[in-house]
Amino acid sequence: MNIHITKVAKSRIEELNTDDLQFGKQYSDHMLICDFEDGEWKQPVIVPYGDITMSPATTFIHYGQSLFEGIKAYKRKDGEINIFRPRDNWERFNMSARRMAMAEVPEELFMEGMRQLIELDSNWVPDVEGSSLYIRPFMFGTDAFIGVKPADNFRFMIITSPAGAYYNKPTRIYVQNKYVRAFPGGIGFTKAAGNYGACMLPTLETRKLGYDQILWTDGFTHKNVQEIGTMNVFFVFGNTVVTPDLSEGTILAGVTRDSVIKLLQEKGIAVEERAISIDEIEENYKNGQLKEAFGAGTAAVIAPISELFYNGDTMLLPPMDTWEISNYIKKELADIRYGNIEDTHKWMYKVC
Numbered sequence: 001m002n003i004h005i006t007k008v009a010k011s012r013i014e015e016l017n018t019d020d021l022q023f024g025k026q027y028s029d030h031m032l033i034c035d036f037e038d039g040e041w042k043q044p045v046i047v048p049y050g051d052i053t054m055s056p057a058t059t060f061i062h063y064g065q066s067l068f069e070g071i072k073a074y075k076r077k078d079g080e081i082n083i084f085r086p087r088d089n090w091e092r093f094n095m096s097a098r099r100m101a102m103a104e105v106p107e108e109l110f111m112e113g114m115r116q117l118i119e120l121d122s123n124w125v126p127d128v129e130g131s132s133l134y135i136r137p138f139m140f141g142t143d144a145f146i147g148v149k150p151a152d153n154f155r156f157m158i159i160t161s162p163a164g165a166y167y168n169k170p171t172r173i174y175v176q177n178k179y180v181r182a183f184p185g186g187i188g189f190t191k192a193a194g195n196y197g198a199c200m201l202p203t204l205e206t207r208k209l210g211y212d213q214i215l216w217t218d219g220f221t222h223k224n225v226q227e228i229g230t231m232n233v234f235f236v237f238g239n240t241v242v243t244p245d246l247s248e249g250t251i252l253a254g255v256t257r258d259s260v261i262k263l264l265q266e267k268g269i270a271v272e273e274r275a276i277s278i279d280e281i282e283e284n285y286k287n288g289q290l291k292e293a294f295g296a297g298t299a300a301v302i303a304p305i306s307e308l309f310y311n312g313d314t315m316l317l318p319p320m321d322t323w324e325i326s327n328y329i330k331k332e333l334a335d336i337r338y339g340n341i342e343d344t345h346k347w348m349y350k351v352c
């Protein structure tokens with residue numbers, strides 16, 4: 001694929017404070033842009049990172065045809081850079097695009113565009129174990145038209161941002177029984193911008209109450225759990241790991257979620273994907289069988305839950321240092337990503 005590359009006159013890498021990599025604060029030197037116009041993808045370009053301009057009538061600003069992905073690249077001790085399962089993100093990106101009536105991005109544009117961008121900015125991938133380069137592909141409708149209709153023109157972009165080792169502070173979770181994130185027939189299974197916009201107010205209110213994240217429940221009964229914040233959720237009941245199934249279309253099919261399930265099954269640990277009600281969680285808690293609970297996603301990888309608040313009751317999880325299953329998963333994923341063990345699943349996609 002022919003990508004036209006315009007390099008920066010001078011890299012900003014010296015301004016990068018590697019001791020304090022705060023998420024999303026600093027962006028690498030370059031970005032990728034590709035426009036979909038007249039029914040086809042034009043030539044992709046890689047240009048210096050910077051502002052973009054657009055008409056105030058640009059359709060996505062008004063009607064929300066906008067979606068994104070979140071992926072990470074890792075640098076090994078020997079300097080090799082690999083991206084974790086990016087093809088799965090490409091498939092999910094296009095699944096989101098279909099639901100939002102947007103153009104699908106060709107595999108080569110997504111994969112090779114990303115690879116070349118990261119190869120060019122390879123010195124922006126931090127090499128401390130636990131750190132990574134966060135990759136943000138996104139797409140939005142660009143028609144300069146405020147009539148309500150699906151856009152005909154789109155822009156696909158990729159920007160990247162160095163991310164430090166994520167400290168997995170135990171999270172206090174508020175089980176939501178008023179607001180709803182997703183319902184059957186909606187867009188809960190997509191990574192559409194609107195899903196995030198709708199969650200801002202409930203999250204703000206939850207923070208004011210002193211909790212870190214929301215555990216979303218279904219909109220009909222507020223009993224069946226869906227996700228925590230922007231992560232998939234797992235519970236360990238006795239020796240069995242349970243996570244909500246994806247059949248209703250209300251849950252985003254996380255790449256981390258899928259990796260956790262596969263690694264656990266290979267280890268011989270029972271994993272059940274099924275409906276989980278808050279009543280079942282409380283019952284297990286009362287019987288001393290609620291052993292571990294955690295969120296799983298690209299940003300935090302594994303986010304342990306220290307407490308769950310539901311309808312006036314607090315469930316306290318056992319101390320985290322006793323958590324065998326989540327600690328095993330965390331280490332296994334890190335070892336695969338930094339090349340400490342063999343990548344038997346072919347999950348790592350080589351950049352350079």
Ligand SMILES: *Cc1c(COP(=O)(O)O)cnc(C)c1O
Nearest residue numbers: 230231232252254255256297298
């Ligand atoms: C991105 C996201 C996840 C996690 O998906 P990963 O592929 O594991 O990063 C989970 N839930 C929601 C709502 C998300 O947007």
